[in-house]
Amino acid sequence: MTQKARLVPPDEALQIVVQATLKPTACSVPLLQATGRRLAEDVRADRDYPPFDRAMMDGYAVSGTDIGSDKPLRVAGQLAAGQTPTEPVVAGHCIEIMTGAACPKGTRAIVPGELVERDGRYARMPRDVLCQQHIALRGSESPEGSVVLQSGDVITPLAVGVLASVGHREVRVFLPPTVGILTTGGELIGSGQSPGSAQIRDSNGPMLAAMVLGCGLSVPQMHHADDRIEAIVEALHAMQACDLVVLTGGVSMGRYDLVPDSFRQIGAELVFHKVSQKPGKPLLFARRGRQLLFGLPGNPLAAHLCFHRYVAAAIRRWCGQPSAVPEIRLGRLLEPVRTGGNRTWFLLGRARRADTTESGWHLQPLPGSSSADLFGTSQANCYLEVPPGNRPVAAGKSLAFEWLAHGPAGW
Amino acid sequence: MTQKARLVPPDEALQIVVQATLKPTACSVPLLQATGRRLAEDVRADRDYPPFDRAMMDGYAVSGTDIGSDKPLRVAGQLAAGQTPTEPVVAGHCIEIMTGAACPKGTRAIVPGELVERDGRYARMPRDVLCQQHIALRGSESPEGSVVLQSGDVITPLAVGVLASVGHREVRVFLPPTVGILTTGGELIGSGQSPGSAQIRDSNGPMLAAMVLGCGLSVPQMHHADDRIEAIVEALHAMQACDLVVLTGGVSMGRYDLVPDSFRQIGAELVFHKVSQKPGKPLLFARRGRQLLFGLPGNPLAAHLCFHRYVAAAIRRWCGQPSAVPEIRLGRLLEPVRTGGNRTWFLLGRARRADTTESGWHLQPLPGSSSADLFGTSQANCYLEVPPGNRPVAAGKSLAFEWLAHGPAGW
Numbered sequence: 001m002t003q004k005a006r007l008v009p010p011d012e013a014l015q016i017v018v019q020a021t022l023k024p025t026a027c028s029v030p031l032l033q034a035t036g037r038r039l040a041e042d043v044r045a046d047r048d049y050p051p052f053d054r055a056m057m058d059g060y061a062v063s064g065t066d067i068g069s070d071k072p073l074r075v076a077g078q079l080a081a082g083q084t085p086t087e088p089v090v091a092g093h094c095i096e097i098m099t100g101a102a103c104p105k106g107t108r109a110i111v112p113g114e115l116v117e118r119d120g121r122y123a124r125m126p127r128d129v130l131c132q133q134h135i136a137l138r139g140s141e142s143p144e145g146s147v148v149l150q151s152g153d154v155i156t157p158l159a160v161g162v163l164a165s166v167g168h169r170e171v172r173v174f175l176p177p178t179v180g181i182l183t184t185g186g187e188l189i190g191s192g193q194s195p196g197s198a199q200i201r202d203s204n205g206p207m208l209a210a211m212v213l214g215c216g217l218s219v220p221q222m223h224h225a226d227d228r229i230e231a232i233v234e235a236l237h238a239m240q241a242c243d244l245v246v247l248t249g250g251v252s253m254g255r256y257d258l259v260p261d262s263f264r265q266i267g268a269e270l271v272f273h274k275v276s277q278k279p280g281k282p283l284l285f286a287r288r289g290r291q292l293l294f295g296l297p298g299n300p301l302a303a304h305l306c307f308h309r310y311v312a313a314a315i316r317r318w319c320g321q322p323s324a325v326p327e328i329r330l331g332r333l334l335e336p337v338r339t340g341g342n343r344t345w346f347l348l349g350r351a352r353r354a355d356t357t358e359s360g361w362h363l364q365p366l367p368g369s370s371s372a373d374l375f376g377t378s379q380a381n382c383y384l385e386v387p388p389g390n391r392p393v394a395a396g397k398s399l400a401f402e403w404l405a406h407g408p409a410g411w
Numbered sequence: 412m413t414q415k416a417r418l419v420p421p422d423e424a425l426q427i428v429v430q431a432t433l434k435p436t437a438c439s440v441p442l443l444q445a446t447g448r449r450l451a452e453d454v455r456a457d458r459d460y461p462p463f464d465r466a467m468m469d470g471y472a473v474s475g476t477d478i479g480s481d482k483p484l485r486v487a488g489q490l491a492a493g494q495t496p497t498e499p500v501v502a503g504h505c506i507e508i509m510t511g512a513a514c515p516k517g518t519r520a521i522v523p524g525e526l527v528e529r530d531g532r533y534a535r536m537p538r539d540v541l542c543q544q545h546i547a548l549r550g551s552e553s554p555e556g557s558v559v560l561q562s563g564d565v566i567t568p569l570a571v572g573v574l575a576s577v578g579h580r581e582v583r584v585f586l587p588p589t590v591g592i593l594t595t596g597g598e599l600i601g602s603g604q605s606p607g608s609a610q611i612r613d614s615n616g617p618m619l620a621a622m623v624l625g626c627g628l629s630v631p632q633m634h635h636a637d638d639r640i641e642a643i644v645e646a647l648h649a650m651q652a653c654d655l656v657v658l659t660g661g662v663s664m665g666r667y668d669l670v671p672d673s674f675r676q677i678g679a680e681l682v683f684h685k686v687s688q689k690p691g692k693p694l695l696f697a698r699r700g701r702q703l704l705f706g707l708p709g710n711p712l713a714a715h716l717c718f719h720r721y722v723a724a725a726i727r728r729w730c731g732q733p734s735a736v737p738e739i740r741l742g743r744l745l746e747p748v749r750t751g752g753n754r755t756w757f758l759l760g761r762a763r764r765a766d767t768t769e770s771g772w773h774l775q776p777l778p779g780s781s782s783a784d785l786f787g788t789s790q791a792n793c794y795l796e797v798p799p800g801n802r803p804v805a806a807g808k809s810l811a812f813e814w815l816a817h818g819p820a821g822w
Contacts, residue, residue, distance in 0.1 A: 031602075032630060035621040049786055052609060056783065080638065082598030084609040100598050100709060102609035142786040149789055156815065157625060158788045161618030161711050165611065165785060169602045187493030187511050191442075191580045198463055198495040198513035200576065207572030210446040214568060219443060227491065252469060252510065298511060300572050372467065374576060375460055375553040377569045378560055404567065
């Protein structure tokens with residue numbers, strides 16, 4: 001019970017997790033399911049874009065000969081978007097044309113309708129028409145065969161538009177991992193039951209499932225085991241097909257902390273156990289084949305930090321995000337904070353814009369009487385990163401922080 | 412065709428849209444479906460939290476009498492988390508206890524196991540034990556009946572944890588709107604077809620659907636209509652049950668621009684038509700009962716801007732977000748940009764951190780030869796807001812920008 005293991009520094013632990021995460025696998029999915037994921041292939045233009053000289057305004061197509069002249073031109077026809085032009089526009093004539101329509105042969109400019117004096121079958125153009133005006137030339141946006149999106153790009157809505165344009169109904173993306181969540185602990189009861197006097201309801205399972213959803217993944221597999229090694233091992237076997245397994249509880253050195261042993265029993269390799277951080281010191285990280293296993297403490301705030309910092313990084317990496325580590329920013333502390341001794345203290349806090357510009361953040365640590373108090377967290381939007389040390393960090397000092405939430409896949 | 416309507420300034424248009432958006436409606440949903448939404452009820456603690464004096468460490472429960480003494484204490488029992496204590500801890504005795512367990516009556520401190528000398532059935536405590544140490548007192552986090560989450564709060568994963576703790580399997584949230592998307596335009600073909608020489612594939616439908624998903628909503632209803640008023644009216648009738656209708660195409664003053672008339676035909680009230688912005692000037696906003704209708708231009712970049720700026724604001728408001736208007740930040744231009752004359756120009760760009768701190772952003776306008784070019788946008792992560800004016804904005808000047816993407820519901 002007094003066994004000492006080396007405490008892994010938090011940034012080293014993060015690097016180990018990211019490096020242990022396998023190369024993402026790819027799969028074709030329908031376009032809308034691809035939103036927010038990362039491309040696993042280069043995408044090329046299947047034809048010139050625009051595929052024809054495209055009118056960019058409602059107006060009149062005129063030939064080169066008539067540019068600069070205000071002689072009335074005979075309106076020789078009309079072209080709506082989608083209509084294939086059959087006749088060229090010739091000198092002395094013009095063709096009424098709508099935005100998005102293919103320009104007829106011979107078109108050298110589109111004159112916006114509101115600048116034209118129309119008189120029955122004739123139309124008079126202004127003199128200051130420029131060659132090529134309001135025409136998007138064929139191939140000017142992307143010539144056929146050019147790469148329009150690159151492998152690794154995030155599939156934003158704009159990218160979905162590009163994919164649809166070039167005829168993709170499906171696209172190869174990096175597949176997100178499947179996640180299994182296992183809560184352990186004899187004091188926990190499920191959400192439908194009434195807790196006894198020494199029991200509490202499980203909050204970690206729903207919280208971690210919500211974090212999985214927040215990473216843009218599907219609803220995870222959920223399991224619960226009581227504090228018997230056989231029950232934990234059985235649940236781990238049931239989650240064999242999951243890419244990531246997240247356990248909570250039973251990872252410290254108490255008599256009922258059976259998770260490290262159960263990891264060993266299923267043949268997983270323990271990579272590290274204990275990180276020099278507060279909360280979440282007993283974090284356990286293991287591997288079984290391509291499966292990554294995270295043993296999180298049962299304390300809800302420790303479980304939250306460990307998911308936020310380590311599991312989410314593994315998920316981002318698995319989804320093909322090149323820089324999977326959390327983005328660190330700097331802000332100014334509004335009140336002094338204690339330090340975590342020889343451990344880095346990740347403290348829930350609230351970052352507020354210092355002024356209306358982007359020039360800084362003010363950081364308010366959350367008042368929290370106890371390190372396991374989930375109830376004081378509703379105003380939190382970030383983690384303050386208090387470096388190891390023995391003296392409190394004074395108000396006004398600069399401190400690193402990480403946002404709690406990101407958009408799906410970082411866009 | 413030369414009809415002049417007043418151009419509504421972009422910020423006024425945004426205010427009109429937000430004010431026209433109805434109060435959100437509320438509904439109970441299962442906890443995991445509530446993630447990312449906003450609470451439509453106050454949530455109270457159903458009992459004291461913690462519900463008992465909770466041990467915060469693995470160790471030994473000792474009585475007040477033995478605090479400060481290093482006389483060996485008789486280990487009178489063992490308590491795991493979840494076990495109801497049956498015997499009090501009395502002077503001269505201690506009880507081995509696990510993290511999360513309910514302290515037995517008489518407990519005044521928990522002594523961490525690693526500080527204790529254990530010798531068979533006896534254990535010797537250190538002398539420097541503090542009263543109440545490593546105990547979270549009953550009710551210290553949230554007493555029974557206290558409000559633990561407030562109506563309007565975003566349901567983050569931490570809030571899901573709180574909801575699960577206090578026994579909520581369902582929770583009342585503000586319901587997101589249902590969205591229908593209608594693309595119009597005879598030049599557009601569906602994704603499965605092969606385009607003719609003057610035709611293009613529809614990119615707006617998939618792009619806008621992806622934007623709907625990006626707002627945390629479900630897959631929208633999708634419709635397409637050709638350039639006949641009957642077809643558009645029929646599609647609008649089919650979308651009667653949608654809270655928001657988003658059309659693209661047919662809103663400018665061309666001969667085939669039938670959307671304003673079709674809005675009138677179904678009895679919708681036109682609220683505004685044309686905004687002094689570039690792109691997206693012909694934006695049309697209308698109401699039919701509680702339904703909001705947005706007529707977006709067919710130009711994909713104009714459609715993107717109008718959704719980003721106006722439709723997304725209506726969605727945020729509908730979901731109960733108090734400040735629904737986009738968040739503006741300031742950055743420094745890396746190269747000069749032209750202005751949009753008397754219109755505000757929303758220009759896709761890329762914001763990069765000026766340095767490793769949070770102290771500023773560098774703004775790179777995207778090179779784009781044509782205002783309808785979707786292919787040059789893959790690096791965009793923001794809109795630069797170039798104010799109206801006749802002189803280009805010089806490199807180095809400060810400029811407002813908006814991020815393209817937010818996390819679901821703003822967390």
